[in-house]
Amino acid sequence: MMSEHLQPGQIDAFADHELSPDQARAVQQHIGACHSCSLRVLSTIELKQATVEAGRHLEPSPAMLSRLASQLQQNTISKPRTDARPQPKRVLQFPRANVLWPALAAALLLVAVCLATWNVRRTHNALSAEVLDQHLATLSTAATPQVLSTDRHTVKPWFEGKLPFSFNLPEASALPPNTILKGADLTYLGGHSAALLLFTVGKHQVSVFVSDQSSPGTALSAARSGFSIRSTTAGELRLIAVGDVDPPQLDRLLALLASAQR
Amino acid sequence: MMASIGLQLLMNNSFTIADPVPVASFEQLAVPLLPALLRHALWLTQNQAEAEDLAQESLSKALRAFGSFAPGTNFKAWIFRILRNTFLTTRTAIAATRTTFFEDSEEIETTAATDLTPEETLLQLDNAAAVQQALTQLPPPLRDCLLLCDVEDLKYKEIAGILDLPIGTVMSRISRARAALRAQLLPHFGGRQ
Numbered sequence: 001m002m003s004e005h006l007q008p009g010q011i012d013a014f015a016d017h018e019l020s021p022d023q024a025r026a027v028q029q030h031i032g033a034c035h036s037c038s039l040r041v042l043s044t045i046e047l048k049q050a051t052v053e054a055g056r057h058l059e060p061s062p063a064m065l066s067r068l069a070s071q072l073q074q075n076t077i078s079k080p081r082t083d084a085r086p087q088p089k090r091v092l093q094f095p096r097a098n099v100l101w102p103a104l105a106a107a108l109l110l111v112a113v114c115l116a117t118w119n120v121r122r123t124h125n126a127l128s129a130e131v132l133d134q135h136l137a138t139l140s141t142a143a144t145p146q147v148l149s150t151d152r153h154t155v156k157p158w159f160e161g162k163l164p165f166s167f168n169l170p171e172a173s174a175l176p177p178n179t180i181l182k183g184a185d186l187t188y189l190g191g192h193s194a195a196l197l198l199f200t201v202g203k204h205q206v207s208v209f210v211s212d213q214s215s216p217g218t219a220l221s222a223a224r225s226g227f228s229i230r231s232t233t234a235g236e237l238r239l240i241a242v243g244d245v246d247p248p249q250l251d252r253l254l255a256l257l258a259s260a261q262r
Numbered sequence: 263m264m265a266s267i268g269l270q271l272l273m274n275n276s277f278t279i280a281d282p283v284p285v286a287s288f289e290q291l292a293v294p295l296l297p298a299l300l301r302h303a304l305w306l307t308q309n310q311a312e313a314e315d316l317a318q319e320s321l322s323k324a325l326r327a328f329g330s331f332a333p334g335t336n337f338k339a340w341i342f343r344i345l346r347n348t349f350l351t352t353r354t355a356i357a358a359t360r361t362t363f364f365e366d367s368e369e370i371e372t373t374a375a376t377d378l379t380p381e382e383t384l385l386q387l388d389n390a391a392a393v394q395q396a397l398t399q400l401p402p403p404l405r406d407c408l409l410l411c412d413v414e415d416l417k418y419k420e421i422a423g424i425l426d427l428p429i430g431t432v433m434s435r436i437s438r439a440r441a442a443l444r445a446q447l448l449p450h451f452g453g454r455q
Binding site: 008009012013016018043044047048050051052053054055056057058059060061064065067068069071072073075076110111191 | 297301310317322325390393396411434
């Protein structure tokens with residue numbers, strides 16, 4: 001294990017996933033034992049996430065995208081590849097309206113489908129990264145929950161007036177085996193306020209985010225850096241769980257929390 | 263543009279096309295990247311019309327040069343390099359080159375790292391407008407590196423290829439960009455403490 005504090009370049013490379021597995025392992029071991037460096041790493045990861053959000057505020061308008069896609073379609077129709085072997089060109093007789101407009105419509109449909117797919121994937125990636133970053137922050141020894149209690153009658157009322165929605169918590173006895181509610185934080189997910197419920201499952205930490213950003217059909221199921229991320233919906237609520245336990249354990253916890261909302 | 267092409271086709275009542283098979287893969291690769299290309303063009307030019315022109319010209323160049331793209335390598339890095347090189351020929355980029363950028367002193371990052379207590383390095387980052395403002399105020403060479411790394415999720419080596427820089431310079435610029443962002447955001451919010 002390295003004994004000296006991490007250099008800024010090492011922290012950046014760690015946050016950017018540029019270290020070799022051995023180097024990353026050494027850094028992880030160090031920050032597990034060094035409060036100062038763990039905070040610097042956390043700060044860099046949070047700054048990186050904030051940069052992603054800020055960098056994307058210059059989003060091109062749909063009109064710009066549409067014009068660019070049309071232009072690309074025109075270019076690909078009219079220009080051959082330079083490396084393609086010379087091929088005899090064919091002069092085709094087409095009634096223009098029969099070919100051009102269906103082609104353009106197909107191209108625009110293709111662009112719309114690609115953009116929709118890309119947007120869902122981008123949203124999921126950004127949400128996964130944000131959820132994981134916040135979960136990692138809760139693992140720091142310096143991170144104390146804003147409300148520290150295993151009692152649902154203490155945790156739930158604490159959110160009154162802080163969130164634009166309400167949610168229920170199951171009785172401690174109804175939780176899956178070895179699962180304990182530790183406390184909770186008020187947090188923000190995708191720019192919206194959310195409840196962050198902190199559980200221990202055996203010796204593992206699990207974070208569950210409760211927000212009212214329900215979007216049916218976009219269930220989150222991902223694995224990042226050894227952590228599993230799962231989601232479900234319950235009415236208008238969206239529940240996202242993250243932790244280094246098996247995904248079925250996260251699913252069980254989410255199912256229980258979802259059933260408590262009914 | 264589309265209307266003029268349509269008119270031309272109407273007048274000719276015929277047009278010449280090449281075999282569409284070779285170019286289909288270019289479209290498949292390029293279409294998902296259109297938002298990212300336009301976004302980066304917007305950051306480079308800070309002007310909507312200029313960004314659109316830049317993206318269009320870059321795509322045309324990329325299509326013409328598609329034969330030089332090695333399948334299996336990162337198409338995004340390849341086309342971003344073309345975008346970058348095209349930008350360097352624009353009036354905005356030429357004007358920007360008149361501003362001297364002092365390259366890669368190590369002092370900024372180390373100073374920023376040692377002047378703060380660990381708790382003070384935790385920033386309040388929930389004010390998106392302030393972060394955007396800080397990003398806008400970064401020197402363009404630092405901002406370009408940081409955007410390619412964080413927003414476009416490109417590796418240091420790919421960024422080095424796009425910007426035609428040694429990889430050490432890319433790492434240094436990313437580190438300095440983050441230090442500069444911290445320096446701008448700390449007075450604004452104060453540490454969390």
